[in-house]
Amino acid sequence: MAKGKKKLWSYNTGHKGINWVRVYERSQSPKSLYIEWYWEGRRWQRALRTVMGHPVTDHRIAMNLADNMAATLEQRHNDKAFVKFRAPQEVTSENEIASLGETVEKYHAAKEGVWSDHHRKSMERRRAFWLAHLGADTPLTHISPAMVEGAPMDGGDSTKRKTLMYMRGLYTWAIRKARILPLSYDLSGLEVPAVTKGGLSYTVHEIRSLLDALEQECPEAAWMGHVAWQTGRRSGAILAVQPEDVVLFDDYALISFKKEHDKSKKPGEAAVSGRGLELTRILLADERDTMTGAKSDTALRGWLYRAEERAGIDRIKGRGWHSFKRAFATAADNMGAASKQSGTRRETLTGIYEQDWVAPKVELAAKLEEIVSSNRTGSGT
Template sequence: MMARTKRSRRSYTAGEWGRNRVRVFPDPKTGILQIEWRENGRRLTRSLKHRDWSRAKQQADEFAARFNGPRPGDEQKAEPEPLTLETLFDIYREEVTPTKAERSRRYDSAAMKMFLGCFGRDRRPDTLSQRDWDVFIRERRSGKVGPSGRPVSDRTIEYDLRFLLAVLNWAARSRDEEGRLLLESNPLRGLRVPREKNPTRVVLTQVEYEGLLQASLGMDWRFRVALVIAHETGHRIGAICQLRWSDIDTEAAVIRWRGEHEKTGYEHRTPVTAEVLQVLEEARKRNPGIGDIPLLPAPKDPSTCVSRWLLRDWWQRAEVLAGLERKRGRGWHSLRRKFASDLMNQPLKILCELGGWKTARTVLQCYQRADQDQLRKALEDRRIARS
């Protein structure tokens, strides 16, 4: 099997936005350096036919100098090139997106492609209006817009539009090399974002968990290890998939959760329970290794981590083996909600540290859910206190 080459985000820019901006970057497939510039409003790219980074930077400087227009202070000042939505996304992708976690970087690229397909690459962002907002909501909701081609919930649409608002707000606070704001203001500011009226936030019950745990005995060992770690740590399955043996300290009973694999980009360490240590010992027997070897290797390629999609399929199979009726929203994330609800009596600061939440607000709004027994106990405690 051919090894996958990690896409490089290395790039070098010369010149100034709106005048003589030039960028060099490696082709993600071949590694051969490319040069990119704009001419008469069109983006042009050609190959430099080599991989010498120092030489490419010098070529970019020379190329930008040939297109150099009037300097600030000259008698006739060059008019800036109108900012298009594509150019704005390019600037944001170059300056802001790299600061985010890996999952957020992938989402940024997908969302930019989606909005460019909906509004047009040459659309000026300052001309966006309520009509564009409504069209996007309607077509995204029906599945006409989006990578999947299927209808999506209002929760997904809300997430998409908040990304667009974040880009426009950033542009309204950022200036070019001449000190001009990229956008005078956010043209979509104040518009109403659709919200899911009754979001499905299923909390896995203890009985259901025990059923899945029993079913895991007859399944691939990776599923059982992932199931126990998810239940005992409350972390996302995406982060669990990416764990490597170098992240595990069995002597100290601690797991390191890398920021690039966390949705929030928050790197942290958490203690683990005896149940986790037990399945880690099982994983060590099945998959011995040290360093950056995956804790849960892919069945067909042990050098890579198991995919979350395969674990999703295993979850559905485990539900069948456990005799559980299919329920929308009951998946790996329902274990994260169970973790937050099980520890409801703990201080929120402790819970956030254990589960990797950056803010307590998210826990209260989306994860913790009191069951009937907890509600009745609270009323009984109140009655005892009053009497």
């Protein structure tokens, strides 16, 4: 009779909802242990080699780290509960007073150089909202987390989260960069709603149907779909691709993505093949500024929503072009390709897209093309 597999080691400490931490093995012969914890409604996981800067396989060291992190999280939880309803502190010195209006002006002046036009417009709207609600002349030291949370914000949890995160980012900048506030005013008591509905994925069957439907929209929309599926890149990065960023080869096209259009601010390359390569050749035959010709994300959403309607796919809130990226990651992992898209946190996925060589990228693109080409009808291929 075959012996059963050895149970993987794990150790947890703390209390759920406050300071629960777990360290554990992912395999029988781990190169490093992993750590997991919850904070502000989100689950966090890291390899201990990432946390410590070197591999950790000793269970005693891992348990000690877990106990220390649990103690830290408990302290943060207690501090958060204390500062949420703290009374505003009066400042006697004129030089120590910083008003909300003055601070946001300096904040935007310091940040606008690295913000995209779209992000800058969003931040301008949030600045106008907070100035109208709290008052431009209100000292930063008179604003408490409870006052910020009590603001009458419209929209869903995602919009409210972004609006609240604006204030948290402003205070963090004022403390750490501008150094015009003491650390005690970091808005650590601010309750920011966790958004878990986003990042939904399409199934492979839905991807196949959408690619067929995008063919009926226009060549640009079809190209966008194939590039999103075969490379896992975000829509903003694909939207910014110009003809000079594309190099054609016999059986694939290599696309370069500039770092200013990547979430991680790193340049990268990805390959497309099959129908994606055919569409790339078609688009390059015409003179154009960008490969898609679209001017905004609104146009891209229109393409996708109309394709969903043609394909008979239900419109589900939380699904969009980012769902191609999710489907790409799932399919690549299932194939053992250990895929990684540039723009994804280093700790979340391992992968081939951080390599300098091209062959694995081409191989992965070909495999993904094969998945959606099987049993396809009406694709135009």
